[in-house]
Amino acid sequence: GENVEQHPSTLSVQEGDSAVIKCTYSDSASNYFPWYKQELGKRPQLIIDIRSNVGEKKDQRIAVTLNKTAKHFSLHITETQPEDSAVYFCAAPYTGTASKLTFGTGTRLQVTL
Amino acid sequence: DTAVSQTPKYLVTQMGNDKSIKCEQNLGHDTMYWYKQDSKKFLKIMFSYNNKELIINETVPNRFSPKSPDKAHLNLHINSLELGDSAVYFCASSLRGLNEKLFFGSGTQLSVL
Numbered sequence: 001g002e003n004v005e006q007h008p009s010t011l012s013v014q015e016g017d018s019a020v021i022k023c024t025y026s027d028s029a030s031n032y033f034p035w036y037k038q039e040l041g042k043r044p045q046l047i048i049d050i051r052s053n054v055g056e057k058k059d060q061r062i063a064v065t066l067n068k069t070a071k072h073f074s075l076h077i078t079e080t081q082p083e084d085s086a087v088y089f090c091a092a093p094y095t096g097t098a099s100k101l102t103f104g105t106g107t108r109l110q111v112t113l
Numbered sequence: 114d115t116a117v118s119q120t121p122k123y124l125v126t127q128m129g130n131d132k133s134i135k136c137e138q139n140l141g142h143d144t145m146y147w148y149k150q151d152s153k154k155f156l157k158i159m160f161s162y163n164n165k166e167l168i169i170n171e172t173v174p175n176r177f178s179p180k181s182p183d184k185a186h187l188n189l190h191i192n193s194l195e196l197g198d199s200a201v202y203f204c205a206s207s208l209r210g211l212n213e214k215l216f217f218g219s220g221t222q223l224s225v226l
Contacts, residue, residue, distance in 0.1 A: 038154075044215075093212055101158070103157070105155060
């Protein structure tokens with residue numbers, strides 16, 4: 001199948017706390033897992049991605065972990081700031097008849113002061 | 114310079130009309146896409162072209178017809194617009210194909226009255 005499940009759908013954290021968003025994919029052949037951030041009224045933009053040959057990747061306050069056996073990957077944001085407030089999408093490629101990138105349903109993150 | 118540009122940004126029209134959205138990328142990418150984002154923020158692929166050749170054609174009504182005159186352009190024409198077509202349509206491109214960063218246009222908000 002080509003499903004990518006994403007949880008939670010909404011997440012509210014206080015400034016300075018950590019936020020974790022989780023995704024599960026179904027295609028065991030998937031080998032690329034990007035995360036996109038979409039601010040209100042803006043376009044989605046890639047913030048971090050990971051390939052299946054590594055288990056974790058970090059870029060300043062954001063990190064992504066991958067568990068290929070369990071077919072899930074997570075986005076971790078530490079020391080959250082108000083500007084982190086946005087909708088976050090995970091994605092995974094579906095390598096079926098027509099290969100395509102399937103997006104999760106999105107997580108609306110609200111960082112409160 | 115805008116990497117992926119699409120026009121118009123807003124489109125308000127009556128049911129039954131025909132409209133087009135244009136997209137251009139100046140990144141030299143081989144692959145271009147149309148995504149639809151509905152009111153719940155779900156991002157769903159509609160079409161993908163690689164070097165002017167149709168690669169992905171999701172279950173989209175045949176009222177939607179993409180056209181790629183060259184690999185830098187991918188336009189979307191919609192016939193007989195319906196209320197359910199109201200959404201934000203994003204054009205995107207990637208260097209070669211599947212497992213790569215997507216560069217999104219700024220989106221076209223289509224409202225069908």
